Amino acid sequence: MEQTTLVQHLQHQQKFLGATGEFTSLMNEILVAAKIISLEVNKAGIGGNILGVTGNINVHGEEVQKLDEFANSTFVNIMGKSGTVCAITSEEMENPVIVSEEKAGKYIFMMDPLDGSSNIDVNVSIGTIFSVYRKKSSGDSVTKDDLLQKGANQVAGGYIVYGSSTMFIYSSGSGVHGFTLDPSIGEFFLSHPDMKIPVRGNIYSVNEGNQIIWDDRQVKLINYFKDFDEKTSRPYKGRYIGSMVSDFHRTLLKGGIFMYPKDSKNPNGKLRFAFEASPLAFIVENAGGRASTGKERILDIVPSDIHQCVPLYIGSREDVKTAESFLKD
Numbered sequence: 001m002e003q004t005t006l007v008q009h010l011q012h013q014q015k016f017l018g019a020t021g022e023f024t025s026l027m028n029e030i031l032v033a034a035k036i037i038s039l040e041v042n043k044a045g046i047g048g049n050i051l052g053v054t055g056n057i058n059v060h061g062e063e064v065q066k067l068d069e070f071a072n073s074t075f076v077n078i079m080g081k082s083g084t085v086c087a088i089t090s091e092e093m094e095n096p097v098i099v100s101e102e103k104a105g106k107y108i109f110m111m112d113p114l115d116g117s118s119n120i121d122v123n124v125s126i127g128t129i130f131s132v133y134r135k136k137s138s139g140d141s142v143t144k145d146d147l148l149q150k151g152a153n154q155v156a157g158g159y160i161v162y163g164s165s166t167m168f169i170y171s172s173g174s175g176v177h178g179f180t181l182d183p184s185i186g187e188f189f190l191s192h193p194d195m196k197i198p199v200r201g202n203i204y205s206v207n208e209g210n211q212i213i214w215d216d217r218q219v220k221l222i223n224y225f226k227d228f229d230e231k232t233s234r235p236y237k238g239r240y241i242g243s244m245v246s247d248f249h250r251t252l253l254k255g256g257i258f259m260y261p262k263d264s265k266n267p268n269g270k271l272r273f274a275f276e277a278s279p280l281a282f283i284v285e286n287a288g289g290r291a292s293t294g295k296e297r298i299l300d301i302v303p304s305d306i307h308q309c310v311p312l313y314i315g316s317r318e319d320v321k322t323a324e325s326f327l328k329d
């Protein structure tokens with residue numbers, strides 16, 4: 001069977017765009033890091049001491065797992081030497097890494113290096129989420145505005161899910177495409193061309209353990225999904241893995257809605273705009289879906305801080321619109 005690699009796919013996508021190849025090279029370096037991390041994730045628990053916590057706390061007050069740090073340093077080293085990026089921001093790093101001028105390229109790389117890492121020790125799928133932007137400012141130095149760009153400015157958004165198979169899903173604005181790693185030869189091949197999310201699903205995904213700290217509108221919305229109504233396929237099924245990449249991947253494939261609402265503990269939500277909400281919003285919109293804070297389109301947001309959090313409603317277009325009808329003023 002004819003197999004298509006990511007590089008072949010990107011070259012076909014860009015052949016009329018006069019691309020310089022720098023973007024293709026950047027994306028290929030992401031795959032190199034993904035293969036290295038996939039190997040570590042899949043042998044975690046066998047020998048080595050890669051499981052467990054480092055004893056450090058990240059900027060969000062969360063325990064840093066050893067694999068978090070491994071994933072972060074793997075991406076920083078590989079992307080930093082790729083010659084394609086001038087800055088790297090990460091959920092695991094308070095401040096950006098600015099690449100030295102002789103190694104710098106024209107892109108900015110933002111990532112959650114290993115999302116869902118609290119699930120590592122219980123063998124639940126985890127993932128990497130990333131965004132690529134162009135440096136906007138002229139001159140050699142990277143400015144604050146370069147790092148705090150509107151979500152819609154993304155050149156590409158994507159994620160890698162380290163699960164029963166390792167998959168790489170991305171969009172560069174021309175559809176959403178999935179590649180699956182063939183571990184026997186260490187290459188990713190196109191397995192899910194031009195992915196589209198169902199217009200409406202029948203699954204809602206949220207941590208209902210937070211119900212006591214939600215506002216009334218959110219409680220009413222969840223009760224709507226649980227009510228009986230044959231016309232709108234309700235009650236919906238409840239599914240929540242607690243690893244966003246896995247919950248999102250299921251939503252992309254099967255439809256429905258994933259939610260992480262604001263609550264009295266997290267008045268701006270828990271998920272990070274730059275490293276979680278924005279890249280997945282870019283993907284879901286390119287697959288025909290919708291992503292909002294409940295009031296505002298995620299991709300219209302211009303963040304004020306690289307670690308800014310936002311409430312997130314993401315998935316099938318009609319299901320997110322239903323959520324907005326309960327949440328908008």
Ligand code: P6P
Binds near residue numbers: 115116207242
């Ligand atoms: P909670 C993992 O830490 C994460 O950032 C996402 O992967 C996941 O969706 C969410 O937090 C889970 O949060 O509060 O439900 O445990």
